[in-house]
Amino acid sequence: MMMKTVDLAEQSLRALNQSLHDGEMLSDIREWRVTNTDGAHNIACGLNDDISVDIDGHAGYYCAGMNQRASVTVHGNVGVGVAENMMSGTVRVTGDASQSAGATAHGGLLVIEGNAAARCGISMKGVDIVVKGNTGPMSAFMGQAGRLVVCGDAGDALGDSIYEARLYVKGRVGTLGADCIEKPMRAEHQEELAALLEQAGIDEDPADFRRYGSARELYHFKVDNASAY
Amino acid sequence: MTDYSSNPTLRESATYGRDVIHEIQRAAETGIYDIRGWGAKRKVPHFDDLLFLGASMSRYPLEGYREKCDTRVTLGTRHAKKPLVIETPVTIAGMSFGALSAQAKEALGRGASEVGTSTTTGDGGMTAEERGESTKLVYQYLPSRYGMNPDDLRKADAIEVVLGQGAKPGGGGMLLGQKISDRVAQMRTLPKGIDQRSACRHPDWTGPDDLAIKIAELREITDWQVPIYIKVGATRTYYDVKLAVKAGADVVVLDGMQGGTAATQEVFIEHVGIPTMAAIPQAAQALQEMGVHREVQLIVSGGIRNGADVAKAIALGADAVAIGTAALIALGDNHPRYDEEYRQLGSAAGFYDDFQEGKCPAGISTQDPELSQRLDPVAAGKRLANYLRVLTLEAQTLARACGKSHLHHLEPEDLVALNVEAAAMARVPLAGTDWVPGQRF
Numbered sequence: 001m002m003m004k005t006v007d008l009a010e011q012s013l014r015a016l017n018q019s020l021h022d023g024e025m026l027s028d029i030r031e032w033r034v035t036n037t038d039g040a041h042n043i044a045c046g047l048n049d050d051i052s053v054d055i056d057g058h059a060g061y062y063c064a065g066m067n068q069r070a071s072v073t074v075h076g077n078v079g080v081g082v083a084e085n086m087m088s089g090t091v092r093v094t095g096d097a098s099q100s101a102g103a104t105a106h107g108g109l110l111v112i113e114g115n116a117a118a119r120c121g122i123s124m125k126g127v128d129i130v131v132k133g134n135t136g137p138m139s140a141f142m143g144q145a146g147r148l149v150v151c152g153d154a155g156d157a158l159g160d161s162i163y164e165a166r167l168y169v170k171g172r173v174g175t176l177g178a179d180c181i182e183k184p185m186r187a188e189h190q191e192e193l194a195a196l197l198e199q200a201g202i203d204e205d206p207a208d209f210r211r212y213g214s215a216r217e218l219y220h221f222k223v224d225n226a227s228a229y
Numbered sequence: 230m231t232d233y234s235s236n237p238t239l240r241e242s243a244t245y246g247r248d249v250i251h252e253i254q255r256a257a258e259t260g261i262y263d264i265r266g267w268g269a270k271r272k273v274p275h276f277d278d279l280l281f282l283g284a285s286m287s288r289y290p291l292e293g294y295r296e297k298c299d300t301r302v303t304l305g306t307r308h309a310k311k312p313l314v315i316e317t318p319v320t321i322a323g324m325s326f327g328a329l330s331a332q333a334k335e336a337l338g339r340g341a342s343e344v345g346t347s348t349t350t351g352d353g354g355m356t357a358e359e360r361g362e363s364t365k366l367v368y369q370y371l372p373s374r375y376g377m378n379p380d381d382l383r384k385a386d387a388i389e390v391v392l393g394q395g396a397k398p399g400g401g402g403m404l405l406g407q408k409i410s411d412r413v414a415q416m417r418t419l420p421k422g423i424d425q426r427s428a429c430r431h432p433d434w435t436g437p438d439d440l441a442i443k444i445a446e447l448r449e450i451t452d453w454q455v456p457i458y459i460k461v462g463a464t465r466t467y468y469d470v471k472l473a474v475k476a477g478a479d480v481v482v483l484d485g486m487q488g489g490t491a492a493t494q495e496v497f498i499e500h501v502g503i504p505t506m507a508a509i510p511q512a513a514q515a516l517q518e519m520g521v522h523r524e525v526q527l528i529v530s531g532g533i534r535n536g537a538d539v540a541k542a543i544a545l546g547a548d549a550v551a552i553g554t555a556a557l558i559a560l561g562d563n564h565p566r567y568d569e570e571y572r573q574l575g576s577a578a579g580f581y582d583d584f585q586e587g588k589c590p591a592g593i594s595t596q597d598p599e600l601s602q603r604l605d606p607v608a609a610g611k612r613l614a615n616y617l618r619v620l621t622l623e624a625q626t627l628a629r630a631c632g633k634s635h636l637h638h639l640e641p642e643d644l645v646a647l648n649v650e651a652a653a654m655a656r657v658p659l660a661g662t663d664w665v666p667g668q669r670f
Contacts, residue, residue, distance in 0.1 A: 017449045041442045046379055046450030061439070062446040066379040080442075081433035085377055100433040104374035106418065122432040123374060125418040142428065144418045161426070163419055219423040220406060221261075 002029045009036035013043065020047055041079065044072050047089070064091045067108060083110045086127055099136070102129045105146070111200045118155065121148045124165050130200035137174065140165050149196055151204050159212055163219075167212040168193050170204060179218040185211045252495075263495040264403070266584030266594065268396050268487045268531065268554060273504040275487070275532055276541045278651030279644050280660060283630040291629040298625040299635040302549050304526045305387060305456020305479040308448070312479075313365055313387045313456055316345030317621040318549035318636055319539055321556050322484075322530050323369045323389060323460070325351025327404050327413045327425075328491030328584065329557075330601035331358050332609075333593045336560050338362030339606060340613025344621070349389060349551070352402050352427050354416050355381040362610070367458065370447065372401065373427040375417040379450055387480070388447055389458040390440070392469075393429075395488030395505070395531040397497045398462025402427030405492060408587040410596040437472040444477040458482050463508035463531065464501075470515035474525050482551065483512050485531025489554040491594060492585035505531035506545070507654035510641070513546025523548065523637070536623020543624070544639035545655060552620075559616035560609040561591040 006016050016034065019025055032053045037043060041060035044053045047070035055063070058076040067086040074082070077095035086105040093101075096114035103119065105127030112120075112129070118136035121129050121143055130149040137155035140148045143165030153171035160177020167180075168189075176182070193206040233239050241247065255263065284290035291298060305312040321341045326334050328351060335358040341348040347365035354376020360366055368385030370377065382388065393399060404413075404425040414421040434443045444457050459473040460482035473481045485505025490498065509529055516522035529542045530551035542550050563571075568578040570590035576583065584594035592604035628636050631643045645660040646652035652659040653666035 014449070014453075018452060021452060042446045042449045045446050048379065061442045062433070065446050066382070066450055068379060080439070084433050085374060085379070087378055103433040104377065106378065119432065123428065125374070141432075142426070163423075219420070221403075221424050 003031040003033065004029045005033040005035060007035050008038065008040055008043075013040055017042070017045065020044055020051070020053070023049070026051055037076070039079070044070070047072070050089075058095070067091055077114070082112075083108070083127075086110065096133070097131075101131075102127050105129075107146075109199060111202070113202075115152070121146070121165070124148065128196055128199075130196060130202060132202055134171070138177070140167055140180075141177065143167070147192070147196060149193065149200070149209070151202060159214070161218060162212075162214045164214060166192075168196075168206075168209040169212065170209045173210075173212070176212065179215050180212055181215045183211045183213050185209065264405075264492055264585050265495055265498070265582045266489065266491050266493075267498070267582035268489040269499050269502075270582075271499050273486065274648075274650045274654050275504060275506055276538045278647045279506070279541050279655055279657065280647060281537075281540070281544075281627055281631055281643055282645060284632045288632045290632050291634060293626065293629055296629065297634060298629050300621055300625065302526070302637070304458075304528070304549065307456075307479045307521070307525055308453065308477070309387075309456040309479055310452075310454050311386075313347060313367075315347055315365065315549065317617060318543065318547075318624075319533070319617055319620050320346050320367075320528065320549055320551045321348035322488070322551035322553035323349035323351045323367070323391065324553055324557075325353040325404075325491065326356045326359065327351075327353040327408060327417070327596070328594060330592055330595055330604065331356055331412075332601050332604040332606045333557070333560060334359045335362050335606040336604065336609035336613060337556060338366070339610025340556075340559070340617060341365070343610065343614035344617045346617065347386065352404070353413065354378070355384070356416075358606075360384060362606075369460075371427065372429060372431045373417075374432070375419075375425075375427070382447070383451055385451075385455060387456040387458060388451070389460050389482060390444065390447070390478075391460045392431075393462035393464075393484075394460065394490065395462045395484030395486050395502050396490035397493045398464045398502045399429060400493060400497055400501070401429035402490075403492050403585070405585045405587070408585070408596045413596060437476045440476040448477075456480055458528070460484060462486075462488075462501075463503045463505060466503070466508040466511040467515045470512045470527075471519060474516070474519050474521055478525060480526045480528060480548075481512065481516075482528045482530065483508055483547075484551075485529070487532030488530050489557075504654065505529060505533075505542070506651065509542060509545040509547055510654070510656040516546070522546065533620075536620045536625075537627060539620050539624040540627040540636065540639055541644065543636050544643050545641055545657075548637065555616070556613055557593055559613045560593055561604060561612070562589070562593050564591060567591055 034055045037057035045065035048068040052071040055074045060079040062081045064072040071090045073092045083091040084103040086108040088108045092111045097116045099117045101120045102110040104123045106125045110129045112131045115133035120135045120139040124143045124146045126145040134152035140159045144163040150169045156174035157177035159180030190206045302318045342364040349367040367387040406422045456479040458480040459478040463485045486502035526548035529547040565578045567590035589595040644657040
């Protein structure tokens with residue numbers, strides 16, 4: 001199996017992404033390393049192959065955006081919208097993530113080993129997100145499906161207007177958003193969470209977490225709920 | 230119902246008309262605002278208030294049956310490797326599967342493809358029927374990202390980043406539970422039967438500088454192959470168009486307040502946004518000042534009904550137009566054959582706008598399997614194709630009369646206005662004068 005290193009100080013982002021979309025090239029080169037990222041935006045977005053990409057350094061907006069199948073690891077921090085609309089595969093960030101991490105993502109696993117800023121998992125549609133640190137306000141806003149695990153504290157308005165996403169938080173929750181409530185942590189949830197933590201490679205005890213989800217009171221617009229909006 | 234109009238002793242209030250009184254009573258009974266489909270129904274200055282100056286002594290006309298008047302338009306010449314070429318400058322606006330039946334979406338694709346133009350997805354993603362029947366398909370990228378996936382993105386012939394629409398600039402969408410079938414629910418990753426709220430803001434960018442990066446991402450994912458449009462509702466159009474160009478748009482789509490919707494609050498539809506005719510000159514000015522008029526193409530929608538509207542929009546600066554409401558009417562919406570059923574729904578043929586209820590007798594704005602089956606996509610597609618041809622022929626007729634060998638050669642100088650309001654908004658002279666209200670000398 002061949003490995004290739006792309007130095008973004010020497011090669012353009014366009015050339016990198018074009019290579020990562022090139023099926024013929026990917027049939028030979030399955031492991032990629034990107035260096036001298038200098039916070040560039042849109043690194044490794046639109047991947048659709050079972051390759052691994054290691055990004056050495058900080059990345060800007062939309063790193064690994066719309067990822068399918070690939071395994072991407074950022075050895076640093078990431079900007080807005082890491083793994084946005086991811087469909088499958090794995091994206092791991094060893095540092096912190098800016099806003100809207102995993103936004104609208106349909107599948108796959110996003111692991112953030114540091115903290116995630118506001119709106120982590122906004123409109124999530126099936127992705128699993130595990131944050132080792134804290135998450136900012138409005139996380140899982142309008143979360144439709146998937147699971148968000150916060151091993152630290154969650155900011156205000158967690159799960160505002162949430163649909164069917166499931167949220168697990170170990171630490172303190174600032175406030176819960178509209179229609180988001182704490183729910184019982186049953187055995188199946190403990191098992192689910194244990195599997196997620198193991199998959200993410202994070203050593204935490206599922207028994208220390210609380211579960212949150214939708215009260216399903218806002219699923220149909222009723223005038224009596226007007227004050228909730 | 231009693232007809233009071235012939236009784237001279239009864240005087241209806243201009244301020245509190247019967248419709249106003251009815252709405253106050255309805256609000257008092259229900260405690261909830263009115264939701265409906267369609268676009269603004271109030272009378273606003275529109276293309277009917279403009280006239281063409283046909284050729285005579287000072288201009289030379291083209292012969293109607295012999296001399297060519299070209300209608301082909303290329304969209305996305307600024308950055309895309311594969312610009313979108315349409316044979317007529319009339320495209321089909323974005324309308325969602327969910328709001329519309331699968332049969333209606335298929336019919337739109339069939340009709341558009343027959344005349345060589347594009348159709349557009351909507352909130353909720355791309356259906357196989359739509360992609361299969363649309364030779365040129367624009368994929369909308371919306372705040373909700375319902376059904377959004379990179380596979381479909383790569384299948385698209387263009388991508389339209391939707392910031393707003395004319396019926397509800399600044400508002401999100403809604404699809405009420407009665408239209409959420411199993412298939413719609415599955416495509417949108419939401420439970421069946423719930424009221425779906427579509428966000429009014431995108432989840433992962435907040436301003437034009439962010440949007441520029443987002444557009445770069447979409448280009449990277451699609452390897453810079455296809456054009457990227459930005460769609461805005463008509464409000465602060467001059468500034469919005471400038472920002473859209475700065476953000477990297479290949480095409481700006483401008484939707485005036487007459488543009489339709491599947492479901493929004495009545496107060497929103499009637500009281501937010503500006504008329505289509507007023508918005509076009511602002512957009513054209515912005516593009517001209519940036520030196521990109523005709524390089525960044527302008528598609529205009531909102532109240533385009535006939536070839537005269539097409540020609541007038543182009544004369545004011547548009548490169549193409551998009552139709553939504555008119556396309557649905559061409560498919561069969563509000564047809565008199567369903568009048569009795571419309572009446573059973575409390576409406577009538579020609580008035581029906583409760584698209585949100587999902588009970589459309591014509592099988593268009595519904596997910597009911599029985600109602601949907603009423604619409605034959607082949608026959609409806611043929612009707613749409615016929616209508617699109619008529620729009621094109623009418624626009625060509627007017628352009629030839631003005632001596633133009635391409636629709637794009639039409640210009641504001643070819644137009645005059647019938648009243649002061651239209652003259653001021655369209656920035657063309659009041660007919661018979663050289664006066665353009667508001668023009669600075």
